[in-house]
Amino acid sequence: MDNSFTNQYGSWAIICGASDGLGLELARECASKGLNCALIARRAELLNSIADQLKREYGVETRACPMDLMSDDATAQIEAIANDLPVGLFIINAGGDTVSTRFLESEMTAWRKFMQRNIDLLTESLHNFGTRFRKQGHGGIMVMGSDLAFSGAGRVSLYSASKAYAMNLIESLWTEWQGSNVDISYMVIGSTKTPKMLGILEHYGIDPTAIDLIEPEDLAKWAIANIDQGPTCVYDVDPTSMDPMTSPNARRERILRNTQIIDFFYGDLKADEDLLKNLKSGRNWK
């Protein structure tokens, strides 16, 4: 039996937002590959029954960890779980828009709560798990992203901004963590048939069959299969494409090049004449 997956990401995975849709399928995929799963979401009863089901179906250990990821102590609660279990994989799935208005139509208190989960918790957790995994010499971090990371749009201001924030942060960490045996990936996906998405469509009277919704099972399989192909993976993109926005290869090349430019500015890269000519403008895209 090939143990490479469990050696790299075992023996426990923590999945934030694992009680339905894509998060549940990500947990199922982890369990099917032999990882024990700590499941985080707010609905405790549902989480307990999923924990029992995964244990029965895949013979792995599971733990239901009900919590609100928007609470002030969510990062500390996740750390407490990780202090108790040998964690090798950390997944943030929960990240959908919870405010869903135009920017000025909601008070800052509502946006603050959203940022607590999509910005603060994300940042602190990447710091905590990055430190932990680098120390133990193996591990993986995966964050579910969105096409809206690539551009802003009306009605999704902070959602789109938080998705771009996560993408740029992960791209930077990917280059900083080269050679550490810690994988980090940001999975860009489009409209998906999750309960949340179906709820939104129902609320606004939109026929869900009018839209090409991706099946969560398909996405989960793709995401876990590409966990080591970071930093940015885009679902359904032509692998030969070099489109600057969506091609994982083009993005990787640009990140490495930008890192060279920054290293040069910091005095860490002694550029030869050719490289200097290329780096001179300091502008990657020129």
Ligand SMILES: NC(=O)c1ccc[n+]([C@@H]2O[C@H](COP(=O)([O-])OP(=O)(O)OC[C@H]3O[C@@H](n4cnc5c(N)ncnc54)[C@H](OP(=O)(O)O)[C@@H]3O)[C@@H](O)[C@H]2O)c1
């Ligand atoms: N669905 C789409 O069309 C679509 C498109 C592009 C990107 N995405 C991305 O895919 C990911 C999953 O999206 P989704 O549609 O399934 O909706 P979601 O609300 O981001 O995720 C649902 C899961 O997260 C949990 N959750 C949400 N808020 C939580 C909180 N404050 N504390 C603890 N758990 C919380 C939910 O469980 P509880 O309710 O039990 O807490 C559920 O298990 C998100 O990152 C989203 O941005 C989705």
